[in-house]
Amino acid sequence: MIKYPLHLLKLVDTFRKLPGVGTKTAERFAFELSQWPNDRLQEMAKIIQSTSTELKHCHECGCLSEALSCPFCLSASDARYLCIVAMPRDVFAIEATREYQGLYHVLGALLSPLDGIGPERLNIDKLKQRLTNSSIEEVIIALDSTLEGDATALYLKQEFTHLNVRVTRLAFGLPMGSTIDYVDGGTLARALSARARF
């Protein structure tokens, strides 16, 4: 057993909680911090410390925001569309395309029975409330193309059947720049069945 100082082990443990960070990378971060001047350490600690007070969730859509109303809700120019995403980062990804001017709704999670995440963990009550009290004509389901994303999309579709809205989901097909021989069979099959007039 290598005799790491206790505090170094604590740093390694805390960095290992970050996504995609294993022991080796966490050790690298920890050794880096051990070289930092104190003011830099204090600055990082202060920013992390104030995260839950500084970062709020929009009361309307659930996205991350500095205030209780987010700029996406305030600036949406076309309130006929509501795009449902899993996490706040998905909102920023869709905004970056500049292709969408409608509203968003962040679920905060995807259904995953194996991880104990059921419908009650999703931000759905607020979603239903928004759909009944508004002029939304189309709900766009923009969830991951994974087992959890598919399950959540199906669940949402059932929940919306009695509502007077069009429900759509992001298209599946070839990613831009891909070659036919490298694309997986599942994607190719979906691209074939969803072929469009050219």
Add this chain to the structure above:
Amino acid sequence: MIKYPLHLLKLVDTFRKLPGVGTKTAERFAFELSQWPNDRLQEMAKIIQSTSTELKHCHECGCLSEALSCPFCLSASDARYLCIVAMPRDVFAIEATREYQGLYHVLGALLSPLDGIGPERLNIDKLKQRLTNSSIEEVIIALDSTLEGDATALYLKQEFTHLNVRVTRLAFGLPMGSTIDYVDGGTLARALSARARF
């Protein structure tokens, strides 16, 4: 421009200071933290905050330690050998081999004129003091095989000429598990010239 909340940008900026972390990874870390419960954030902040008080540098060898004397200095069973390394992490890497029972000395940096790092930035005064007042017979230079490592090794060799110690450097050659056709020419040339009776 994507409308990230200000605090999210601050988190991204602070994580980008970690080694090997670019904007994409820093954003991933920042979004992850925005989901964490407050006690977890406070815990991480506290650990980072106390780093400069909790992690000390050994007064003797300069390695990271919980106390002012490190376990490597206290437990070295063969004080005839002194291994010179650049950074504390190198000490832990050599300890993990279980092949060395001697003392260590951490320089804290490598000579790099382009980055403005000259001999005055290296922990050398203490090194000379240790070498003159002790029974050290051999100094093992265990520095990176890079431009900076080579420059520092040469500088140290010159500094030690008037001292009555044997100066050695880690061997260069094929890394374990490598194949001749994939090893670079420089390594192969060093391995050839340093060939040993088999």
